[in-house]
Amino acid sequence: MDFRLKDFNLQKAKMKKYFLIIILIAISCSKSFSQDMNYLGEPSFKVGEELSYKLKYGFFTAAEAHIKVMESDKKFGDSAFHIVADAKTAGTFDIFYKVRNRYETYVDKKTLQPYFYTENRKEASYRHSDNVTYDHNTDKITADKGVFPMKGKVFDFLSAYYFARSVDISKLKIGDKFTLQYFLEDGIHSMEITYAGKEKMDCSVGTFNCLKFNPTIIPGRVFRKSSKLYLWITDDKNRIPVKAHVELVVGSITMDLTGVKSLKYPLNPLKQ
Template sequence: MRLSIIFIFLLSLKLSAQNTAVNSGEKLVYTASYNMSGILNDLAQVTLETSTVKTSKATLLKLKCTAATYSKWDSFFKIRDLYETYVHPSTLTPFLHTRDINEGSYYKYMKYTFSHKTNTVKSLQKKKNNQVENKDVKINSGTKDIVSTIYSLRLIDFKNLSVGTSKNFTIIFDREEVKAKVTYLGKETINTAIGKKECFKLSVGSSKSNVLQGANNNLIWLTADQNKILVYGKFKIPVGNGELKIKSATGLKN
C-alpha cells in the first residue's frame, strides 16, 4: 500500500482563490492507519509543514509533506516519502513540485516545473536504476500537483456552499491529469486529539477506479473555522481501507 494513494483524495478548487488560511511556519502531524486482516493498525506518521523561501526574484511558500512508517513496521514495509511544492503565498499557485518515493523495494523521483502561461509542465522522472526520463506534459488551466491541491482545499468558502454542492477539478499525478470531485456534505462535530471540533464534512471521488472506491467511502473533515485544517479522513482503495487522524497542530495562521 503506497501512502501516495492516501493523498490523492485530498483535493483543490480554484487557482485564483486567495490564501486566508495557510500560514508560513505551520506544522500538522497525523497518524495514518491501515486495515490489516480486519484490524486497523497505526502504520505511519504524516507531517505537513510550511515555510518561507526567498529567491532573487520572489518570496515563495514551501509546502512540505513527509510520510514515514513507525519503526516497528520498517522491517515489514518501510516507507520514507517526501513531497515538496513551491507556491505563490497568496494564491498557492504551484511553480515547482518534487516527489521522492521510497516504499519497500519501490522507488520513484518526480519533478514538475510549471509554466502556467503555456499550460505545460516540464517533468523529470527517475527510478531505482537511476534512469532519467524528461517529458513535457500539456495541462489544463488550474491544474495543480498533489501537495498544492491538499492545501488549496482550505481556500474554499464552504460557508456559502449548499449541502450537496459538488465541484469538479483536475490534478496532475504521475504525468497524467486526474479528474476529481469534492462534495460538501454539511457540518459535523467530531472528537480529535486536538479537541472537539466543528467541521466541514466532504466526500471525495476520483475518475480513476484504481485509486478510490465507492461514492461515500472517502471522506474528510476540515475544521469549520478560518484555518480549515484537516483533522480526520477515511479512505477505501482496491487493497483495503484506512484513516488519517490529526495528532498535533502548531503555527496556525488564525
Template structure:
C-alpha cells in the same frame, strides 16, 4: 501494508477542494487567508483489517516562505514514514514538496521523492501556468487552466469560502499527479461535530470522487472533515481500501494562523 504513506498523500490530495468555485467566479484569483509560514501539522495513519485500528505511520507538513525563480513562494513539504513495526513488512519513507506562488496560490514546482519497500520514484515537475504545461522528469505534458498538484491543492483548498455552497453541491477541480491530469470533485455535505483521537471539533464534512485503482474503489466512498474555523485544518479522513479500512487523524499542530476555535474538547480532558 504497502504504501501506507502513499495512501495518506493520495487521500489528502484527492480530498482537496477546488481550483474551480461557483460558476462565474475567478477561481485563479484566490488569496491565502488560511495559513502562514512556520505552520507545522502532524497526521497519523491507522489501519484496520481485523476489527481493530493500529497505528501504521504518520506524515508531517511544514510550510516556509522562500524565493523561487524571482517569486515569493510557499515551500510546503510533506514527509511520510511507516512506523518501525511496519518497517519489517514494508518500509516507507516518502517526501512530497510543492512551491506555491503566493500571489496566485498556484504551484510552480512539485517534487515527489519516495522510497517504498526499496522501490524508489523521483519526479520533478515544473509548472508553466501561462503556457498550460507541466515539464516533469519524464516529459512535457499539457495541463488545463489553474492546475494543482497533490500537495498544493490541500493548501489552496483551505481558502475556499464554504458559505457559497449548499449540502450536496459538487465542487470540481483538476490535479496533476504521476504525469496525468485528473478531473475530480468533492461533494460538500455540510457541517457536524466530529470526534477524533485528538478531540471533539466543529467540522465541515465532504466526500471526494475517487478514481478506481489498486487501493481504492471508485466513487464517493471516502469521507473527510476539516475544522470549521478560518484555518480549515484537516481533522480526519476515513476510507475503505482493497483490504480493510484506514483512518487518518490530525495529531498535532504548531503556528496556525488563527486559534483553533473549532476545538470543543481535547480527548481525555
C-alpha cells in the same frame, strides 16, 4: 511461524503500498472546490505552520505524516512558500514494508499557484522521483515524463490543498459536486468530490465543528465497489483536515490529526 500470522503480516505489507495513495487522496479532497470558488486573496496559513497525522489500519498505527510551511529557499516570482510533506511507515509496518517519502511544492505567496513540485519516494525496494515545473506564461507543465498542456488551475496535491484552504465556501450547499484537476507523474487527472454537510468530529487534538467531503473512488484491488472515503475539515479560518476514513477491500484506514503548531488563526476545540 504460524501460517495465520504469516498470512496476516503479508496482508498488512500489501496494504501499506496504498497508504501514501490514501494520504494523497485524503489531503487533496478538501481542495475540490478550488476550481469553482474564488480565492479570498489571503492565505489561511503562515510560515511556521506544522501539521502531524497518523494513519491506522484497524487498531494498528501504520504510518505517520508531517507537513510544514517554510520560506522558499529558491527564487520564484516575488516570493514563495516552500511546503514539505514527509511520510513514513511506523511500528511493525516499518519492519515489513519500510516507506520514507518526501513531497515538496513551491507556491506563489499572492496567488498560491504552484511553481515547482518534487517528490522522492522510497517504498521497500521501490524508488521513484519526479520534478514538475508549472509555467503559467506558456500554460505548460514539464515533468520527468514529458511536457503537458495546462488548462485552467492545475495543482500538485500539496499546493492544491493549501490553495483550497483560502477560497470562499460561503455558498457551499449539501450535494454540491466539484471536479479537482491535479498533475501526477504522467498527466493531468481529475476527481469528483461531493460536499456532505457539517459534522462534529473527534481527533487526537480535540473535537471540532467540521465540513465533510466525499470523493469518488474507483473500485478495484484496493477499494470495494461500495467503499466510501470521507474527509472532515475544521469549519473555521484554518480549514485543516482533522480526520479521514476510507473502506478497503480488507479493513479500513483512518487518518487522524495528532499535532498542530504555529497556526495563523486560533484552533478552538469544542468543550466537552
